[in-house]
Amino acid sequence: MALSLGRSKSGRHRPPLKEQEGMQPDDELTSYLAALAPQADVETTASGSFGNAQVYQLRLQLVANEQLKELAAERQTSPQALATEWVMQRLEWEARQRGM
Numbered sequence: 001m002a003l004s005l006g007r008s009k010s011g012r013h014r015p016p017l018k019e020q021e022g023m024q025p026d027d028e029l030t031s032y033l034a035a036l037a038p039q040a041d042v043e044t045t046a047s048g049s050f051g052n053a054q055v056y057q058l059r060l061q062l063v064a065n066e067q068l069k070e071l072a073a074e075r076q077t078s079p080q081a082l083a084t085e086w087v088m089q090r091l092e093w094e095a096r097q098r099g100m
Helices: 027-036 062-074 079-097
Strands: none
Touching: 062 079
């Protein structure tokens, strides 16, 4: 039997079906979802951090953005991953130049 969840076509939430009203909570599912949920203090985007990483916003000119997208597609990765890789490589290079 298919359960009907979510919103109706009118945009309002549907009332629970009679079959759902008598259902018991699934403790195994609840514990699984709790294990997947992030810890309360680990991630935040309001302060600009994500886990133990800092989030930066990068603004590129349109031409540079298109170039980044094309290069990322050629390398079968995302523009964000490619830019992050480049920054990490540059930081490593800078550290070597400074003798760190």
